[in-house]
Amino acid sequence: MHPVLFMVMGFPVRAYGVMAALGFLAAVGTWIWLGKKEGEFAAETATDLGVWLMLSGILGSRIAYVIANWGYYRTVPGEIVRIDRGGLIFYGGLILASLALVAFARRRRIPLWKMADYAIPGLAAGHALGRVGCFLNGCCYGRAATAHPAWGVVYPACSEPGQAFAGVPLYPVQLLEAAGLLAIWSVLLWVYPRRKREGEVFALYLLLYPPLRFALEYLRGDPRQGAWNVDAAQWISIGLWACGWALIALLPRGKKDVSAARGA
Secondary structure, rough: OOOEEEOOOOOOHHHHHHHHHHHHHHHHHHHHHHHHHHOOOOOHHHHHHHHHHHHHHHHHHHHHHHHOOHHHHOOOOOHHHHHHOOOOOHHHHHHHHHHHHHHHHHOOOHHHHHHHHHHHHHHHHHHHHHHHHHHOOOOEEEEOOOOHHHOOEEOOOOOOOHOOOOOOEEOOOHHHHHHHHHHHHHHHHHHHHHHHHOOOOHHHHHHHHHHHHHHHHEEEOOOOOOOOEEOOOOHHHHHHHHHHHHHHHOOOOOOOHHHHHHOO
């Protein structure tokens, strides 16, 4: 755990912010590579899309986190803007970023599902590095690894997980999710040039990530809110997984058309 990587002129450079920036670059790099490989999108589209999705994703993630922890933030409203310290809920960002993606596609006059297929591999890459940032920051930590202590990580006593689980090895759930997201990213990159219908890559993401998130929620050690032993993130995962199957069933079966995106 290294929440502060180094100091610059007396100001801390936080690991979470650095990994978020690297995640943004990984997403844009993925989109540039896909655009060149397939000849569908110009590099300018990748950078513009990155700005749209990054800003909307951060805003949506922060809004969701503040709402979920309003009891704390209403007493210290100045902390609401301190995203450099962590405190983002991914699904909140995904929802707002999806709305931004719709607006971006309409603005560029690109078919929505074509745009979604292009965007989603980059999202997986950026999310993976963001989870590494969570690990370095000490947030989104795992529960006690009592059954497999050798797999666990002991956090410093001064950290939130170190105070909640003093001296106890915790599952590195953030790194497990990062590894799963990198595997999903690899699968999406492999499927992208082989897709038969626009929207298949996006639908595949909805079939792969929500089950990963659902399973890893049982290893989370930070406070969870839910009903029937299923927390809010798991309920959303179930809904998104169902949406993935619905997309597979309902997407048009015509050949994909790449002409609309050339030079975009």
